[in-house]
Structure formats: structure tokens, C-alpha cells
Amino acid sequence: MSEQNEKTQPKESAADSSAEGSPPGAALKEAEGRLHHALRELSQTSWVISLLAVVVALAVGGLLIIAAHPQVQSTASYFFARPADFFTTSFQVVRDAYSSLFRGAVYDWQAPTLQRSIRPITETLVYAVPLILAGLGIAIGFRSGMLNIGGQGQIILGVTFAGFIGYAMDLPVGAHLLLALMGGILGGAIWGGIAGVLKARTGANEVIVTIMLNNIALYLLAWLLRQQWFVQTGSNQPQSSPVEESARLFTLFGAGFRLHAGIILAIAATFFVWWLMERSTLGFELRAIGENPDAARTAGVNVAKATALVLIIGGALCGLGGAAHLLGTEYRITAGIAGTIGFDAITVALLGRSKPLGTFLAGVLFGGLKAGGVLMQAQTGTPIDIVLVLQSVIVLLIAAPPLVRAIFFLPRPDGRSRSRRRREKQAEEVAA
Amino acid sequence: MKRSFKTSGALAATAAAALILSACGEAPDEAPETDESALAAEEVDFKACVVSDDGGWNDQSFNQSAYAGLMNADEEFGIDHAEVESHSEDQFGPNVDSMVQQGCDLVFGVGFLLADAISEAAAANPETTFALIDEWVPEELENAKPLVFNTSEAAYLAGYVAAAVSETDVVGTWGGLQIPSVTVFMDGFADGVDRYNSDNDGDVELVGWDKDAQSGSFSGGFQDQNAGRTLTEQLLAQDADVIMPVAGASGVGAGPAIEEAEAKMIWVDSDGYESTEYGNIILTSVLKQITQATFDTIEEGVNGNFTAEPYVGTLENDGVGLAPFHDFEDEVPDEVKEKVEELREEIISGETVVESVNAP
Numbered sequence: 001m002s003e004q005n006e007k008t009q010p011k012e013s014a015a016d017s018s019a020e021g022s023p024p025g026a027a028l029k030e031a032e033g034r035l036h037h038a039l040r041e042l043s044q045t046s047w048v049i050s051l052l053a054v055v056v057a058l059a060v061g062g063l064l065i066i067a068a069h070p071q072v073q074s075t076a077s078y079f080f081a082r083p084a085d086f087f088t089t090s091f092q093v094v095r096d097a098y099s100s101l102f103r104g105a106v107y108d109w110q111a112p113t114l115q116r117s118i119r120p121i122t123e124t125l126v127y128a129v130p131l132i133l134a135g136l137g138i139a140i141g142f143r144s145g146m147l148n149i150g151g152q153g154q155i156i157l158g159v160t161f162a163g164f165i166g167y168a169m170d171l172p173v174g175a176h177l178l179l180a181l182m183g184g185i186l187g188g189a190i191w192g193g194i195a196g197v198l199k200a201r202t203g204a205n206e207v208i209v210t211i212m213l214n215n216i217a218l219y220l221l222a223w224l225l226r227q228q229w230f231v232q233t234g235s236n237q238p239q240s241s242p243v244e245e246s247a248r249l250f251t252l253f254g255a256g257f258r259l260h261a262g263i264i265l266a267i268a269a270t271f272f273v274w275w276l277m278e279r280s281t282l283g284f285e286l287r288a289i290g291e292n293p294d295a296a297r298t299a300g301v302n303v304a305k306a307t308a309l310v311l312i313i314g315g316a317l318c319g320l321g322g323a324a325h326l327l328g329t330e331y332r333i334t335a336g337i338a339g340t341i342g343f344d345a346i347t348v349a350l351l352g353r354s355k356p357l358g359t360f361l362a363g364v365l366f367g368g369l370k371a372g373g374v375l376m377q378a379q380t381g382t383p384i385d386i387v388l389v390l391q392s393v394i395v396l397l398i399a400a401p402p403l404v405r406a407i408f409f410l411p412r413p414d415g416r417s418r419s420r421r422r423r424e425k426q427a428e429e430v431a432a
Numbered sequence: 433m434k435r436s437f438k439t440s441g442a443l444a445a446t447a448a449a450a451l452i453l454s455a456c457g458e459a460p461d462e463a464p465e466t467d468e469s470a471l472a473a474e475e476v477d478f479k480a481c482v483v484s485d486d487g488g489w490n491d492q493s494f495n496q497s498a499y500a501g502l503m504n505a506d507e508e509f510g511i512d513h514a515e516v517e518s519h520s521e522d523q524f525g526p527n528v529d530s531m532v533q534q535g536c537d538l539v540f541g542v543g544f545l546l547a548d549a550i551s552e553a554a555a556a557n558p559e560t561t562f563a564l565i566d567e568w569v570p571e572e573l574e575n576a577k578p579l580v581f582n583t584s585e586a587a588y589l590a591g592y593v594a595a596a597v598s599e600t601d602v603v604g605t606w607g608g609l610q611i612p613s614v615t616v617f618m619d620g621f622a623d624g625v626d627r628y629n630s631d632n633d634g635d636v637e638l639v640g641w642d643k644d645a646q647s648g649s650f651s652g653g654f655q656d657q658n659a660g661r662t663l664t665e666q667l668l669a670q671d672a673d674v675i676m677p678v679a680g681a682s683g684v685g686a687g688p689a690i691e692e693a694e695a696k697m698i699w700v701d702s703d704g705y706e707s708t709e710y711g712n713i714i715l716t717s718v719l720k721q722i723t724q725a726t727f728d729t730i731e732e733g734v735n736g737n738f739t740a741e742p743y744v745g746t747l748e749n750d751g752v753g754l755a756p757f758h759d760f761e762d763e764v765p766d767e768v769k770e771k772v773e774e775l776r777e778e779i780i781s782g783e784t785v786v787e788s789v790n791a792p
Contacts, residue, residue: 104530116533123526222652226610236612236790237544237567258525330522334545335609336486339520374523377516378530384519 035207036145036290047358050351052404053397054365057390062094064389065382069093097382104375105368115256120371122259128367129262130155130325130341135348135359136273137188137317141206142354143277144310145290150195150210151318152342153217154188158319159326160221161187163333166243166326168232176246181265181323188319189312191217196311200304206311214342222335231333240333249328262324266360269317274356276313286310318342347395366391479512480505480730481536483527485543488517491654493680493701494613494722498542498565501726508727509734524549532557538733540565540726544613550576561738563729565722566613568792574740579725580792581745583613583700584620585779586718586752587676588786589772590698591624593716593754594674595636596768597696604640604672606649606663608679612790617678617700617718619643619788627775627784639670646789651682660685668693674715676700684708696760703755715764717755721745744792748780 066072072093075085103110105124111117134151141148162184171179191213198204224230225238232241249260277283285306288296297303322338330337348366352358373387397404405412482502484495499515506513514534516527524541528549531539539560541550544567551569554562554576562569562576569576594603605621607614622643628634640663641648649667651659660679664686667675675690676698677683683699687710690697697710699717704710725743732738745751754772757764778784 111533127522236615238609238611239545242548325522329525332548334521336521336545339522370523371526374516374526374530378514378527378534381514384517388519 035147047353048410049401049404050353050358050362050398052408052410053351053394056397056404056407057393058098060393061386061390062098065094065097065386066090068383093380096380097376097386100376100379100382101369101372103372105372108375119257120375122253122257123371124364124368125263126258126260126329126367127370128363129260129266129328130321131345131348131366132266132360132363133262133269133321133324134318134341134345135352135363136269136356137192137314137321138345138349139352139354139356139359140273140277140286140317141310141314142349143290144286144306145293146199146307146310146314147207148192148195148210148311148314149207149346150192150213150311150315150342151345152338152340153210153214154191154315154318155322155325155338155342156214156217156221157187157191158184158322159187159333159337160224161319162247162323163240163243163326164230166247167241169247170244171246173246176244177249177327180243180247180327181320184319184323184326185316186319188322189316192311192313192315192318193308196308196315199311200308210311218335221333221337225333225335238335242331243327247327248331249324258329260324260328262328265320265324266363269320270356270360273317273359277356282306282309318345321345344391347391350398351394476509476511476734478509478538478730478734479514479534479536480538480540480733481514481516481531481534482540482542482726483524483531483546483549484515484517485524485541485545486518486520487543487654487680489515491680492684492707493654494565494720495542497701497720497722498540498726501723502540502730504723504727505730505734509731511730511734521545525552528553532560537561538563538730538738540729543567544611561733563726565726568742577729577738577740578742579722579729579745580742581613581720581722581725581752582616582786582791583718583720583745583752584616584623584786584788584791585747586720586754587617587620587700588624588627588779588784589747589754589775590676590716590718591621591626591638592628592775593624593764593768593772594621594676594696594698595625595628595634596632596771597715597760597764598636598674600671600673601634601636602671603636603638603674603676604667604670605638605676605678606640606651606660606667607677608651608654608682610648610650612792614678615641615646615648616788616790616792617676618648619790620718620786621676623786623788631771639672640667640675643788651679651685654680654682656682657685661689664689668695674698676718684710687713699755705755705758712759714758715760716757719753719755721751721753725751746780747776 072089075089079086104120106121108117108120134155138148138151162180165180165183195206195209195213198209199206231239249262251257251260253259277287285296285301288299288301289303289306293303325341326333326337344366348362349359352362369387369390373384376382377384480502482498487493487495489495489499502513502515505511514531514536518524518527524546528539528541532553537560539562541564543565547564547567547569550562550564551573554573558575560575563579564576565579568578568580603625605618607618618641622638622641625636625638629636649663651663660677660682664675664677668689673695675686675695677686678700686697687708690713691710696715697713699708699714701720702717703719704714704717725745747753775784779786
């Protein structure tokens with residue numbers, strides 16, 4: 001218990017360290033205390049900030065599209081001779097890029113058939129499914145004051161378990177799918193649980209542990225993909241057999257659409273997380289340790305147990321995300337199956353301010369960027385890296401709410417202007 | 433608030449300065465350039481498209497080679513073209529699909545990971561033709577052509593040369609990832625070294641790859657040059673003086689280490705004497721003519737005689753081969769050169785069969 005106390009009182013231990021020479025790990029503990037604070041701040045920022053961050057990201061992306069476009073570059077070289085060229089070309093280029101992003105993500109009015117026209121929005125949801133599920137898993141951690149960077153590893157384990165059950169077992173329709181999904185949940189929960197138990201028992205920093213577990217998962221999968229008992233393909237290529245039909249998530253709209261039942265799972269999980277965090281006793285305890293672990297302990301919360309549970313539940317959701325990704329669209333396990341979903345999920349949770357509905361919407365937005373990026377690249381030749389820039393700028397701005405407020409001249413949340421605060425500060429100094 | 437105005441003012445000034453510096457050129461004549469390219473496109477009504485795997489176009493390996501083939505075809509025939517990079521594996525299917533929707537006549541998938549995406553699209557779109565580089569597609573598809581390369585044949589020759597010029601009697605090889613399109617090089621190389629030993633009563637040892645056990649040294653990817661350098665240093669420490677990295681851009685990391693140790697390098701895929709800056713240490717290169725095969729496939733398409741007949745690059749059809757020795761022309765003994773030519777003939781005639789479980 002004494003270890004627990006030390007771990008959860010970062011401010012005190014930091015103060016101690018300056019007084020009597022630094023005990024080992026004090027700096028880490030102090031950093032952890034700041035992290036706690038930052039996470040709490042993040043979940044309290046307004047949704048307006050999230051929205052504005054997206055707007056700014058689109059503007060920055062637009063500038064980059066202009067800068068990277070060869071035709072715009074050529075008009076820029078004679079800017080003073082005929083400036084109109086530069087502006088019209090720039091406008092056209094950005095309009096084309098973003099309109100194709102929209103056509104690829106929502107509704108394609110240039111498609112030859114109605115089916116192709118409405119397909120983009122379903123593609124957006126296909127990409128959104130794993131992002132939402134994993135994002136919810138990360139968000140639970142954020143709400144409870146824990147920075148779970150291990151989404152990637154938890155997804156990989158979920159994929160591995162779900163996939164192996166999916167192609168190595170022979171079960172009736174329904175039971176097979178159910179078991180594969182349970183396998184995904186279990187795989188993610190185990191991987192999250194390792195970090196959770198380590199943190200609860202030994203006070204290990206969850207950021208470091210989860211990052212390392214990501215690497216372990218990656219190489220574990222790479223090794224498994226070279227084992228014939230695992231891949232069951234009879235070839236040397238590092239990929240598994242495809243999962244059986246009976247274990248695949250069924251499609252919702254028939255041929256021509258890839259949207260599968262995973263979206264139902266994502267919606268259900270969103271409700272579950274909302275119920276868990278807002279209505280259940282456990283959720284109350286989790287939020288309590290996120291707000292103030294000491295107060296939570298005083299109030300009778302078993303902090304160690306709650307800490308482990310946060311990462312187990314978070315891992316389970318990430319694992320389910322991986323399972324839905326594999327059983328819904330990919331079918332074969334490959335070394336790069338998880339892509340960057342685990343890291344994108346962190347952004348999704350941040351953008352969604354760690355709230356269930358927010359995370360769902362952020363997941364759909366990121367799914368849209370992925371789906372739209374495909375068409376944007378294919379039709380306008382805009383580098384798909386722009387999508388990455390959009391995502392990154394969004395994170396940057398979300399992480400720095402004052403920056404967004406400064407760009408849009410928004411007042412501070414506490415309602416005081418900067419100059420007034422300065423005056424107050426001066427007054428305080430004078431008084432002192 | 434005041435401060436943010438100042439900052440934006442400074443930003444604007446910088447931007448303006450940059451613009452002024454670069455924007456004093458002359459305006460071109462009114463005739464828009466697009467007409468010209470539209471004309472070129474009308475010459476041949478053919479659109480060839482390529483989808484990369486997650487390596488991207490600058491991977492110094494098969495994606496880059498396929499892209500070069502497309503560009504050559506564009507220059508030669510004035511075809512229409514489109515290309516998309518995949519950033520993650522869940523984009524393969526949608527990327528191939530978006531190419532089909534754009535009206536491409538021929539869609540290339542680069543890398544074995546795209547096998548499923550290409551096969552599915554080929555089955556669903558019988559009007560469009562497809563080609564897949566480095567992996568087979570199901571035979572029943574009449575509109576999908578696999579382009580595979582039996583690089584073990586050329587690597588066999590490289591292995592023989594390496595063993596012949598080695599002064600320490602140790603040669604080495606390592607790969608990016610343990611996948612068949614990489615290990616097929618290493619298998620051939622190992623057999624070539626064995627051939628030298630049995631023909632000349634030699635005792636040259638190969639480090640970095642054990643053909644029988646199918647295990648060896650891998651850098652874990654095709655990007656990380658530092659990992660490549662570390663691996664190379666390990667092989668050098670085991671006395672190897674000719675090393676063949678099979679790892680795309682990661683193999684470039686071998687360059688400085690080999691240069692320092694005054695050893696020799698064998699490059700793969702392209703002629704490293706031209707494509708890398710380490711020409712002075714490159715003994716020879718094992719060529720895998722993806723660029724040519726891509727170009728030829730497009731040519732077939734343009735001329736309307738595309739077939740799903742698989743293309744297997746071999747020594748016989750020059751789909752794989754050994755590059756010239758360049759700077760080492762004088763150092764490689766004439767009898768070795770003659771022997772290599774002899775072996776080439778033997779492999780082409782089928783007298784010598786290079787066996788590899790990883791061969792296509």
C-alpha cells in the first residue's frame with residue numbers, strides 16, 4: 001500500500017525530492033502527475049475547440065496542397081506578371097482536392113450509378129469501425145487518468161486470436177463468429193491486462209509498458225506468421241489463411257458494399273462505454289481515480305483493482321476493434337494488418353474528448369479522411385500524405401487549446417482576458 | 433491579443449518576401465499546356481495504372497521499379513496513367529477499386545500483399561486487365577497476369593563470383609524480411625557458393641543464411657539503413673569480404689560499413705553501380721527486370737495482345753541477370769568470367785537446376 005501512496009501523490013513526492021535530494025524515479029513520478037493534469041484538462045476542453053481544430057487543419061492542408069502542386073508552382077513563378085493565374089489555379093486545386101475528398105467519403109455525385117454514389121459513406125463507416133472501437137478503449141483510459149499507448153499491440157493480439165479461431169476452427173455459422181469475436185476481446189484484454197496489472201502491482205508507468213508491449217506484439221506476430229501451424233497456408237509468404245465464411249462479419253447491404261456488422265458492434269460499444277462511465281458504479285470509480293486518485297482512495301475505491309480494470313477493459317475494446325477489422329474486411333492476418341489504427345485511435349479519443357459520442361464521431365471523421373484520401377489521391381494526384389498532415393495538425397491543436405483560442409480570438413474558458421489577468425498579476429505582485 | 437497580431441504580421445512579411453523572391457518570372461503565352469497532353473493521350477487510348485504496397489514509390493525496390501516501367505511506357509507510347517500509393521494494408525482493395533472506377537485499362541498491383549485485392553478485382557471486372565508483380569494469381573482468371581522472377585538463377589551466378597573473388601573464404605548475405613521474394617535471392621546465392629566449392633575443391637563459407645534450415649539474418653524491414661549497417665558490420669566481423677544485402681533501401685546502410693572495411697558489395701534488383709552511390713565497392717548486381725516486365729506488359733496492352741499468360745523472369749528471357757562488373761572488370765579473373773558464362777548456359781539449358789523452395 002505504501003508504494004501505492006507514493007505513486008499517486010506526485011506533487012508531494014516532487015516536493016520531497018527537492019527538499020532532501022532526489023530519490024530515484026521522482027522525475028518520472030512528477031511527469032506522471034503532469035500527465036494526469038493534462039489528461040484531465042483535455043477531457044474538459046470544449047467541443048468548439050475540436051471543431052475549430054478540424055477547420056484549421058483543413059486550412060493548413062489546403063496550403064500544403066497548393067505548395068505541392070506543380071501547376072501552382074509554375075504560376076507562382078510569374079506571380080507578378082499575372083497574379084490572377086496563381087489565385088485561380090490555387091483555388092481550383094484546393095477545391096478539386098477537397099471535393100474529391102468529400103466525394104470519396106460521403107456522397108459521390110459523379111459516380112455512374114446510384115449504388116456507387118452512396119457507397120463512399122459506407123466506406124467511411126468501414127474504416128471507422130476499428131477506429132471507433134479502439135478509440136473507445138483508449139478513451140476509457142484517458143477518463144481514468146491513464147495514457148494507454150498500447151492500442152496497437154492490443155489490436156494485434158485481438159487480430160491474432162480472432163483470426164486463428166476464424167480459420168483454424170470449424171464451427172457452425174453464428175457460433176464461429178461469436179467465438180472469434182470473443183477471442184479478439186480476450187486477446188486485447190490479456191495484452192491490456194499485462195500493463196494494467198504491472199501498473200497496479202508495481203506502479204510501473206503505463207506509457208512505457210504499453211509502448212514496449214506494442215513492439216512485443218509486433219514481433220510476436222511476425223514470428224507467428226512464419227510458423228506453418230499458425231498460418232496454415234502451405235506457402236512461405238508471411239500471411240495466414242483467410243478466415244472461414246462462417247466467422248466473417250456479414251455485410252449489411254449486400255454485394256457492392258463492404259459495410260459489415262462491425263458498425264453495429266461499434267454503436268453497441270459506444271452505448272456500453274457511455275453506460276459504463278456515466279451510469280455504473282465501476283465507471284464512477286474509474287472517473288474518480290482519473291480526477292483524483294487520493295480522494296478516490298479516501299472514498300473507499302480500490303485503486304489498484306480499478307487501475308488494472310481500466311487497461312483490461314480498454315484492451316478488450318481495442319482487441320474487439322482488431323477482430324472487427326479482420327473479420328469484417330481483411331480476412332487474412334499479415335504483418336501490417338494493424339496499420340496505424342492503434343495510434344490513430346489515440347487521436348480519435350483525443351479529438352472526441354474521451355467521451356463516447358465524441359469518440360464515435362471522431363472515428364467517423366477519421367474514417368472519412370481515410371476513405372476520401374483514396375479517391376483524392378487516385379483522381380487528383382494529391383499525395384495521400386495530406387491526410388496524415390490533417391490528422392497530425394488536429395492532434396497538435398487539440399493538445400494546445402490556447403493556440404486555437406488565439407487563432408480565433410476566443411475568450412479563455414474562465415472568462416478572463418489576458419490583459420486583465422496580467423493586471424491582476426501585477427496587482428498581486430505590488431501587494432506582495 | 434496584441435501579440436498575436438504582431439506574430440501574424442511577421443509571418444505575412446516572411447511569406448511576402450518568399451513570394452517576391454520567387455515570383456518575378458515571365459508569364460507564359462495564353463495557350464494552355466493541357467491541350468498538348470490531351471493530344472498525346474489521344475494518340476493511344478490506353479490507361480495504365482499502378483497501386484503500390486505500403487513501401488511507396490521511393491522504396492529503391494520493386495515499387496520504384498514498377499513506377500519507372502510505367503513512366504517509360506508513358507514516354508514511349510504517350511499513354512494515360514495514374515498511380516496511387518497505399519499507406520496501409522486496408523487501402524489495397526479500395527485503391528485497386530478506385531483505379532478500376534477511373535477507367536484504367538490495365539491495373540498493376542505491386543507486391544504479394546496485393547494478391548487478394550487484384551484477384552478479387554479481376555474476378556469482379558472482366559473488362560479490365562490486371563497484372564500482379566511478385567506473386568501468382570489464380571489461373572482461372574483470364575484477365576490477370578502474374579509477373580514473377582526466378583532470381584535464384586541470377587543469384588547463383590553472383591554466389592559463384594563472390595566465392596571466387598573472396599580472399600577470406602567467407603561471404604555473406606542478409607535480407608530485409610524473411611519472405612520468398614527475398615529469400616529466393618539468398619537460396620540462389622548459397623547454391624552458387626556451394627557450386628564454387630564443389631568445382632574448385634574450395635572451402636568458402638556463407639554467413640547470414642542457412643539454406644537448409646531456411647534461417648538467417650534479417651534487418652526487419654526495407655527502410656531502416658542503420659539496422660542494415662549493424663547487420664553488415666556483424667557479417668564483416670565474421671570475416672566476410674563479399675556481402676549481398678537483399679533489402680531495398682535498408683541495404684544502402686551496408687555501403688558505408690563495407691567501404692570502411694574495404695570489402696565488396698553485391699547489389700540486387702537494379703544495377704547498383706548506377707542506382708546507388710557505392711559504385712566503387714559494388715562487385716556486380718543481381719538484376720530483376722521489373723521495370724522492363726512492367727513496360728512489356730503495358731506494351732502488350734497497348735497493342736491489344738494482353739494475355740494472362742504468366743511471365744516468369746529467368747536467365748533465358750533476360751528477366752533476371754547479372755550486371756557488368758564495372759570497376760572490378762580487371763579484378764575478376766578471366767576464367768571466372770568464362771565459368772559464369774558457362775553456368776549461365778547450363779542453367780538456361782536445364783543442365784543445372786537452381787532449386788529453391790522460395791522460387792516462383
